[in-house]
Amino acid sequence: MAVAYGTGLRPPGVRRRVEGATYEPLRGAARxxxxxxxxxxxxxxxxxxxxxxxxxxxxxxAPPRLPAGAIPVFAVVRDEIERxxxxxxxxxRIGAGPFVVVDNGSSDxxxxxxxxxEDVHLWRTEASYRASRFGVDWLNHLLRRHGTGRWCxxxxxxxxxxAPHHGVRDxxxxxxxxxxxxxxxxxxxxxxxxxxxxxxxxxAFAPGDDPLAALTLFDPxxxxxxxxxxxxxxxxxxxPRDRLFHRAAPRxxxxxxxxxxxxxxxxxALVNSAHTALPRGLNDVWERVPGTPAQxxxxxxxxxxxxxxxxxxxARSAIEKARGEHFHDPLGHDGYYDALIAGPDFRHGxxxxxxxxEQLERLGLITRGAWT
Amino acid sequence: MTVGVVMLxxxxxxRAGELARHWSDAGCPVVIHVDSNVGDAAxxxxxxxxxxxxxxxxxxxxxxxxxxxxxxxxxxxAAEQMLRQxxxxxHVYLTSGSCLPLRPVAELKDYLAARPRTDFIESATTxxxxxxxxxxxxxxxxLRFPFSWRRQRxxxxxxxALQRRAGYRRRxxxxxxxxxxxxxxxxxxxxxxxxxxxPARAExxxxxxxxxxxxxxxxxxxxxxxxxxxxxxxxxxxxFDFQGKPHIFYDDHLQLLRRSDCFVARKIWPRAxxxxxxxxxxxxxxxxxxxxxxxKIDRLFARAVERRTRGRPGLFMQxxxxxxxxxxxxxxxxxxxxxxFDRLFEDFEGxxxxxxxxDVHGRLFDEGGARFADGGDVHAGGLPAAPxxxxxxxxxxxxSLVWNTRGKRQxxxxxxxxxxxxxxxxxxxxxxxxxxxxxxxAIPLFQQGGDFAETRRLASRLQRIEQGHVEILRSPHSRAxxxxxSLSDVVLHPMAPLQQILDEIGPKAATPLAEAPRMVDLSxxxxxxxxxxxxxxxxxxxxxxxxxxxxxxxxxxRRRRRPYLVK
Numbered sequence: 001m002a003v004a005y006g007t008g009l010r011p012p013g014v015r016r017r018v019e020g021a022t023y024e025p026l027r028g029a030a031r032x033x034x035x036x037x038x039x040x041x042x043x044x045x046x047x048x049x050x051x052x053x054x055x056x057x058x059x060x061x062a063p064p065r066l067p068a069g070a071i072p073v074f075a076v077v078r079d080e081i082e083r084x085x086x087x088x089x090x091x092x093r094i095g096a097g098p099f100v101v102v103d104n105g106s107s108d109x110x111x112x113x114x115x116x117x118e119d120v121h122l123w124r125t126e127a128s129y130r131a132s133r134f135g136v137d138w139l140n141h142l143l144r145r146h147g148t149g150r151w152c153x154x155x156x157x158x159x160x161x162x163a164p165h166h167g168v169r170d171x172x173x174x175x176x177x178x179x180x181x182x183x184x185x186x187x188x189x190x191x192x193x194x195x196x197x198x199x200x201x202x203x204a205f206a207p208g209d210d211p212l213a214a215l216t217l218f219d220p221x222x223x224x225x226x227x228x229x230x231x232x233x234x235x236x237x238x239x240p241r242d243r244l245f246h247r248a249a250p251r252x253x254x255x256x257x258x259x260x261x262x263x264x265x266x267x268x269a270l271v272n273s274a275h276t277a278l279p280r281g282l283n284d285v286w287e288r289v290p291g292t293p294a295q296x297x298x299x300x301x302x303x304x305x306x307x308x309x310x311x312x313x314x315a316r317s318a319i320e321k322a323r324g325e326h327f328h329d330p331l332g333h334d335g336y337y338d339a340l341i342a343g344p345d346f347r348h349g350x351x352x353x354x355x356x357x358e359q360l361e362r363l364g365l366i367t368r369g370a371w372t
Numbered sequence: 373m374t375v376g377v378v379m380l381x382x383x384x385x386x387r388a389g390e391l392a393r394h395w396s397d398a399g400c401p402v403v404i405h406v407d408s409n410v411g412d413a414a415x416x417x418x419x420x421x422x423x424x425x426x427x428x429x430x431x432x433x434x435x436x437x438x439x440x441x442x443x444x445x446x447x448x449x450a451a452e453q454m455l456r457q458x459x460x461x462x463h464v465y466l467t468s469g470s471c472l473p474l475r476p477v478a479e480l481k482d483y484l485a486a487r488p489r490t491d492f493i494e495s496a497t498t499x500x501x502x503x504x505x506x507x508x509x510x511x512x513x514x515l516r517f518p519f520s521w522r523r524q525r526x527x528x529x530x531x532x533a534l535q536r537r538a539g540y541r542r543r544x545x546x547x548x549x550x551x552x553x554x555x556x557x558x559x560x561x562x563x564x565x566x567x568x569x570x571p572a573r574a575e576x577x578x579x580x581x582x583x584x585x586x587x588x589x590x591x592x593x594x595x596x597x598x599x600x601x602x603x604x605x606x607x608x609x610x611x612f613d614f615q616g617k618p619h620i621f622y623d624d625h626l627q628l629l630r631r632s633d634c635f636v637a638r639k640i641w642p643r644a645x646x647x648x649x650x651x652x653x654x655x656x657x658x659x660x661x662x663x664x665x666x667x668k669i670d671r672l673f674a675r676a677v678e679r680r681t682r683g684r685p686g687l688f689m690q691x692x693x694x695x696x697x698x699x700x701x702x703x704x705x706x707x708x709x710x711x712x713f714d715r716l717f718e719d720f721e722g723x724x725x726x727x728x729x730x731d732v733h734g735r736l737f738d739e740g741g742a743r744f745a746d747g748g749d750v751h752a753g754g755l756p757a758a759p760x761x762x763x764x765x766x767x768x769x770x771x772s773l774v775w776n777t778r779g780k781r782q783x784x785x786x787x788x789x790x791x792x793x794x795x796x797x798x799x800x801x802x803x804x805x806x807x808x809x810x811x812x813x814a815i816p817l818f819q820q821g822g823d824f825a826e827t828r829r830l831a832s833r834l835q836r837i838e839q840g841h842v843e844i845l846r847s848p849h850s851r852a853x854x855x856x857x858s859l860s861d862v863v864l865h866p867m868a869p870l871q872q873i874l875d876e877i878g879p880k881a882a883t884p885l886a887e888a889p890r891m892v893d894l895s896x897x898x899x900x901x902x903x904x905x906x907x908x909x910x911x912x913x914x915x916x917x918x919x920x921x922x923x924x925x926x927x928x929x930r931r932r933r934r935p936y937l938v939k
Binding site for chain 1: 619
């Protein structure tokens with residue numbers, strides 16, 4: 001039965017104006033100050049945790065000396081030998097690199113592969129991924145040590161950064177443009193790609209293969225966003241995994257907003273993977289046009305092509321289910337793993353084949369903003 | 373006679389070297405000013421790269437900062453050196469290290485040779501320019517600016533505010549009428565030397581030293597005093613965005629720049645290898661071209677500005693999440709909500725779909741999940757019908773539906789039995805269009821029969837919900853178009869609302885109703901209503917239901933007896 005709706009005569013969000021209510025803004029300012037203080041503490045805690053977790057990281061090789069103007073890529077990987085060759089090549093081509101990578105106990109040859117690459121600086125740890133807040137503490141540690149003062153790319157090994165003007169303008173052009181406008185971060189939508197077949201039914205995936213050839217489809221619609229008051233980010237959820245696995249509990253659906261590109265300052269901290277960061281201004285990838293209530297669309301927004309659903313996800317899910325190193329409540333996600341192990345079919349009538357960044361912009365999933 | 377090129381350089385020195393070679397090969401002497409901020413090693417490399425070019429020289433170096441007098445000093449020094457060293461120069465062209473000649477230099481020389489006394493310098497009075505950023509136009513000339521805008525913004529702003537409050541105004545020296553314009557000009561030897569050798573120059577320099585952004589006003593103002601023939605436009609194509617930052621051109625702008633027919637463009641991204649290679653290549657056989665035509669580029673950038681401030685209506689994404697009420701349209705397309713029609717008419721969705729030729733969904737906000745027009749589980753590119761997902765963020769869900777089916781009016785059924793959270797978002801949307809038959813929720817209760825006490829309870833609840841809903845539709849905050857009939861009105865005159873709806877939202881050529889939907893059988897309904905009333909219910913939304921509606925007979929017969937008359 002329907003929920004009776006309040007019969008107030010104002011739409012939600014339209015506040016009543018009380019005559020002479022001068023105390024209102026004051027209270028608002030006090031609340032804002034309290035929140036700022038709280039978030040400051042949270043940020044400092046993150047930085048302390050990063051310092052502690054950083055002791056677990058064992059450098060393999062000399063400490064990196066990143067060239068001036070480079071845009072390093074920071075990542076935590078585990079057993080990603082199939083994806084990494086393509087992943088490295090893709091990001092080199094868009095002007096990112098060198099790579100600053102934490103290898104979290106790989107056993108499939110990932111370590112050896114990365115050690116053989118000229119532009120990869122590797123750290124290794126056997127410590128718990130979960131205990132390091134799903135890698136965030138390690139990333140915060142390395143970002144602070146090696147990313148301060150630079151534009152940094154923060155990615156997972158199953159994410160490919162597809163920025164507007166991909167293939168024509170590289171990240172150097174993008175970051176220079178952002179610098180000119182005082183922007184310190186760029187947002188991205190994580191776009192789950194899936195195969196044109198049930199997951200795992202296609203040919204096996206070998207190291208160096210192109211995941212975009214194996215995963216061709218995506219959902220052009222079905223994303224929803226909520227503005228988060230505290231961290232000021234837009235919480236985006238949806239996509240094929242939400243459609244199939246989280247229809248009963250949509251709050252648990254994967255978070256799809258990310259901050260893959262940040263001009264790192266000393267004291268910055270990632271909060272929740274690379275979805276959100278502190279200070280809050282970093283999450284403000286939308287802005288207000290000065291002097292008007294209109295929103296500023298100046299900043300570009302990119303897509304992160306998510307190649308999670310490659311054939312090996314089935315075997316991998318069985319392992320991860322047993323490890324319980326992902327998610328805040330791993331037991332609550334057993335159903336999710338079981339569904340992935342079963343090899344679900346994500347296709348539906350509205351699935352589209354990925355063509356390029358222009359297509360995504362036309363669909364309204366990314367934008368070039370004012371970067372014409 | 374030839375064109376002398378003054379080049380101001382502060383970064384990407386290797387490109388400056390290529391440019392100097394390009395100009396010099398075409399017979400133009402070049403004087404380069406290199407910013408003092410550039411390191412000695414880089415400067416030495418540039419000198420080395422241009423050492424074999426006899427007509428490329430370097431002038432005294434100044435430490436330049438955006439918007440300050442130092443840029444004018446650098447220009448003056450370079451221009452003086454140009455006039456002194458190269459007697460054959462008739463025009464002096466001011467460029468930067470990121471200004472790329474788009475047309476063969478010979479064409480530029482011919483163009484200028486045909487206009488030997490013309491100065492190309494954009495120069496407009498302060499009252500006429502719209503591009504000033506920061507709210508300073510005439511005040512650039514009447515206030516003092518002791519602080520750097522880039523490095524000491526707070527002090528800068530405070531100094532301006534203080535002078536405004538104190539009513540301070542500088543005296544503008546006699547003989548100066550402030551003009552503004554693009555920094556990049558092309559002046560004749562006569563005009564330029566008159567400016568640089570004027571006996572009053574020292575006094576004027578003293579004045580301009582304290583003007584804000586003098587590089588956009590010094591030559592632009594003084595040229596007015598000496599020039600014979602001013603063409604108030606810059607030969608350099610240069611676009612500025614909303615923040616006063618020059619637009620940057622990249623490889624993908626190649627065709628656009630080619631077609632613009634401009635002589636020189638800035639700012640070119642130093643790493644846009646294709647652009648540099650294409651335009652610095654030796655001139656090929658080009659078709660005869662005439663006046664520069666930057667119109668196409670103007671349109672491209674105008675679109676960008678529009679997109680920036682207004683966005684695409686109904687589109688919500690990572691970079692843009694407007695505050696409630698300030699969106700450029702909550703939804704992308706008009707949509708129509710029908711309440712009660714599906715209860716009163718049999719297969720109303722099918723009939724409406726045929727009449728309008730568009731998507732007509734069932735109950736999108738049904739408690740059991742969205743009933744899409746195609747009966748599917750997933751609609752329009754991945755929108756799930758699952759109720760939990762929909763209700764998790766129902767207005768975003770609905771916006772997605774409208775965005776992804778844009779171009780097609782979305783129609784759907786709604787009623788007090790459905791999830792109601794969406795109501796405000798629909799009614800506050802100017803794209804919304806409501807057709808409501810109030811009280812129609814009583815029909816299924818009547819049809820179901822069953823325990824009357826339970827029916828009574830349900831009826832009361834549904835009526836309460838609908839009352840709240842109608843109140844929202846009628847509130848001053850509602851922006852949707854709304855038509856409300858009571859059930860009784862529609863039962864008595866069923867065709868009038870239908871025809872009105874088709875006239876207002878149907879295809880342009882409004883046709884009379886060819887086919888009318890069938891009304892459900894309502895014999896005994898008035899008794900049902902009477903029973904509800906006898907149980908103490910007040911039924912304002914149903915209206916005065918006629919006691920003898922069953923006398924009108926089955927709907928099909930009634931329709932025959934009461935044909936709809938078309939005017």
